[in-house]
Amino acid sequence: VPSYHRLxxxxxxxxxxxxxxxxxxxxxxxxxxxxxxxxxxxxYHRFQPTSVSGFQSLGAIRPYAWIPxxxxxxHFRTGLIANGGDPVAGRRVLMMNNDIxxxxxxxxxxxNYFYRNAxxxxxxxxHHGKGNMETIFGVLPYEEGDYLVIxxxxxxxxxxxxxxxxxxxxxxxxxxILPPKRxxxxxxxxxxxxxxxxxxxxxxxxxxQHEERGDYEVRIKVNGELMAYQYxxxxxxxxxxxGYLYPYAFNIRDFExxxxxxxxxxxxxxxxxxxxxVVCSFVPRKLDYHPLSLPAPYVHSNIDSDxxxxxxNGNYSARKNIEEASITLHPRGIAHxxxxxxxxxxxxxxxxxxxxxxxxxxxxxxxxxxARELDDAAYPLSWKIAR
Ligand SMILES: [Fe+2]
Numbered sequence: 001v002p003s004y005h006r007l008x009x010x011x012x013x014x015x016x017x018x019x020x021x022x023x024x025x026x027x028x029x030x031x032x033x034x035x036x037x038x039x040x041x042x043x044y045h046r047f048q049p050t051s052v053s054g055f056q057s058l059g060a061i062r063p064y065a066w067i068p069x070x071x072x073x074x075h076f077r078t079g080l081i082a083n084g085g086d087p088v089a090g091r092r093v094l095m096m097n098n099d100i101x102x103x104x105x106x107x108x109x110x111x112n113y114f115y116r117n118a119x120x121x122x123x124x125x126x127h128h129g130k131g132n133m134e135t136i137f138g139v140l141p142y143e144e145g146d147y148l149v150i151x152x153x154x155x156x157x158x159x160x161x162x163x164x165x166x167x168x169x170x171x172x173x174x175x176x177i178l179p180p181k182r183x184x185x186x187x188x189x190x191x192x193x194x195x196x197x198x199x200x201x202x203x204x205x206x207x208x209q210h211e212e213r214g215d216y217e218v219r220i221k222v223n224g225e226l227m228a229y230q231y232x233x234x235x236x237x238x239x240x241x242x243g244y245l246y247p248y249a250f251n252i253r254d255f256e257x258x259x260x261x262x263x264x265x266x267x268x269x270x271x272x273x274x275x276x277x278v279v280c281s282f283v284p285r286k287l288d289y290h291p292l293s294l295p296a297p298y299v300h301s302n303i304d305s306d307x308x309x310x311x312x313n314g315n316y317s318a319r320k321n322i323e324e325a326s327i328t329l330h331p332r333g334i335a336h337x338x339x340x341x342x343x344x345x346x347x348x349x350x351x352x353x354x355x356x357x358x359x360x361x362x363x364x365x366x367x368x369x370x371a372r373e374l375d376d377a378a379y380p381l382s383w384k385i386a387r
Pocket of ligand 1: 302
């Protein structure tokens with residue numbers, strides 16, 4: 001959605017005859033959100049996307065809920081998660097509500113199918129690994145630090161080119177994941193005051209235009225159930241497309257931090273907004289420079305949001321015993337803040353090299369059985385001062 005984009009061959013006028021070299025018509029597909037009033041793209045297929053050979057349900061996908069013994073803070077050591085599965089089936093959802101699922105994937109297997117999440121927009125944060133995301137809109141090479149923004153309905157496959165892949169996975173139900181409205185003007189262009197601009201987005205630039213016949217599977221997640229759809233042609237058969245709706249990449253290191261003399265609030269770090277949640281990036285930056293500044297964050301009572309932080313590296317000075325790939329969850333109703341000694345220790349620090357992805361949700365998050373296995377039960381009492 002960053003801006004209008006076109007790739008490959010398209011006819012000069014939409015909805016007109018556009019013929020293949022053998023004289024047959026290309027199949028034009030309108031790929032759009034919110035009926036016919038949201039963002040959309042027009043895609044031109046070599047084969048009819050409606051030409052299905054077979055289908056079957058693979059069953060419901062619903063993480064098992066875990067209800068902890070009490071409402072409390074959590075620290076999930078996701079570095080301990082068992083590697084396995086492929087980049088879609090290997091996702092382990094840790095927290096969820098009706099708006100969002102948040103999980104981690106450390107896949108070791110390749111995808112011998114394509115995937116279409118018809119339920120949710122996806123935001124994948126690549127912590128480790130690189131490779132290609134193959135989509136019907138073209139190929140998006142990805143690397144460490146990338147946010148991959150995937151509009152719901154995009155057919156894609158993730159093909160890692162290195163052994164180790166680790167990603168934070170976010171699924172947004174009921175709406176799009178977008179740059180915050182306050183960063184954009186009435187036409188959608190990013191403002192001068194935005195911490196990033198259109199040049200920082202990497203759009204699909206290569207369109208392979210597959211014409212192979214054979215047996216291909218597209219797994220479609222819809223209404224919480226996974227369907228296997230069979231086709232006798234390669235689903236990446238698009239010869240051209242244009243519009244406003246397509247996947248793109250944005251690297252967290254292209255987020256230009258905004259700094260203050262005194263402590264800036266978390267919305268300073270906002271990167272994306274979704275339905276009933278925000279995503280923020282805490283990136284290496286200069287710290288507060290008032291003569292009496294206190295760079296550590298203040299104690300904070302989030303009365304009506306749950307705050308999840310994913311520590312991309314472990315150098316987070318406000319909190320002890322946090323390691324790479326730790327997740328902390330500070331839910332509504334109880335205060336959180338720097339741990340004992342962290343505020344004093346932050347005085348005089350001029351910069352930080354922390355790298356953290358934060359998701360704040362406006363409705364409570366439920367936890368899953370996978371989260372229970374990674375829970376550090378000592379964390380809620382880690383602020384207690386020894387006397
Ligand atoms: Fe907070």
